[in-house]
Amino acid sequence: MIGNNEAVVTEMMLPVNGIEVCASTFGERSDPAVLLIGGAACSMDWWADEFCRRLAAGGRYVIRYDHRDTGRTTSFPVGDPGYSGVDLAHDALGVLDALHIHRAHLVGQSLGGMLAQRIALDRPHRVLSLTLISTSRGPRSTPPTSPQPSPSQSPSQSPAASQAPPPLEKAPEQPDWTDRRATVDHIVESVRSIGGAFTAEEPQLRRMAERVFDRTNDMAASQTNHFIAEPGPPYRDRLGELKVPTLVLHGTQDPFFTPASAEALAAAIPGAKLIWLEGVGHEYAPEALWPVVLEAILSQPR
Template sequence: MTTEKLYEVNNVELCAETFGDPADPALLLIHGAGASMLWWERELCGKLAARGRFVIRYDQRDTGRSTSYPVGAPTYAMSDLAADAVGLLDTVGVDKADVVAVSMSGGTALILGLDHPSRVASLTFVSTTTGDDGLPPPSMPHFDSPDFTDPAAVEEYVVRSIEAEAAGHFDEPAARELVRQDLARARDYEASLTNHFAMTFDGPRNGGFADLRMPVLVLHGDADPLLPLPHGEAIRDAVPDARLIVLAGMGHGLSEPYWSTFVDALVEHTERSR
């Protein structure tokens, strides 16, 4: 049984799901490029809710059951994704949330923190970057795009991509099941894997990382092959009083062996914003 709901936000449909007591402090989870809310695993959301958090996960535009655009032609910017997050908080009745963002969505979280600071209690950046020149490039293998008319080929492409990012913490059955569920839910999976890279990257209006004024936590694996550790260190160095937790052996994203550390760190961090 699912508790997913479709919400009308900024003239688009966003699919979201909540966990826990709405009276608890809200935690808004934003996954990375092309990833639906399923990439915030249900079990992990449950663990956070059990620690006294009202957890909100959702499909951004062009992922999952949310509004999809023609492949390669999204008519939105990253600032629109940030505005969607604010609109979703309005719709579910949340005044202010602790925001957690993974990878590319760190840019969305930065816009939220700078252009909508009254709605953000704290920020947590997982496996993301400042995007500064001079940071080390990815060390991942290149995978050719699959034939999107062949679901098996698409599944294999995404599973192998997850494996490459995982840096040794790879659970193939779990990854394959996630991808199959993602494929089954998506309005257009080719758009999911394409359009976040084709949108307009406009950035915040009100400064940069150094201008953030809420508590900031950075979580980064020291084996991340997509955004190596210096990317996370750059955020720590750019944000006043930011704290960096280095997760030994973790690749890109949040592998299950690190969930307990993540939950403990996030609960402690978000207490600072109360």
């Protein structure tokens, strides 16, 4: 464990599956590794620097990275990504391979949680634990037969009162992605529209959105391709095979994946524990909830 890990933060370009992936690390390599896997269209910036530092201070070697088509990682033609969710999952493993890490704790946000589930099913020997945040059980093997729930559905409703979970993340109407101001405005509004009681104030979100814009190779590809890429083969029926310690963290105000979806995910994984994030929407954990999220991640067996 280290007292001030800011000095040992590094950022690098890694050769992964024929592309270049930008990654950043925090902490000591001798500590157990935690791989942070972001949501759709999200660069690693959304895993806040200070959040990563605090996680590393808890005795973990923290790794975050830009998905393909986000941040400084290789971009693909807009509207023609040529990759699937399986490739995105392989990229996560490729980051570990490039860093010579055999096993890691996986922490996945939204789409990242689905990628983490796929990795744990297909490569269980690479996974120490799962922490699944604001996510669901992934694509279905067959289309839903019941209506989709309204985003305004009350979180207090029981699973029996809720319909099937919503589809994977959808792209909102797009601005001119070459226009920095319009793009920043769009990102800020998008985050606030699906946030909760503790979502950051506009000035902080604007600074983050500006950082994202300035670090991204191709904003149009970043904000388009993940939403049209094939998710890959469904795995819902296999979740009972998981044997790794699993935590499911879910916001009580998430308008995207209902509380019933979170309960279904936790119920499908043997031994999984569900932790509610009070007042949180479909978003990276706001700073006010960091103590809860950090404690959960650090509670996983080393």
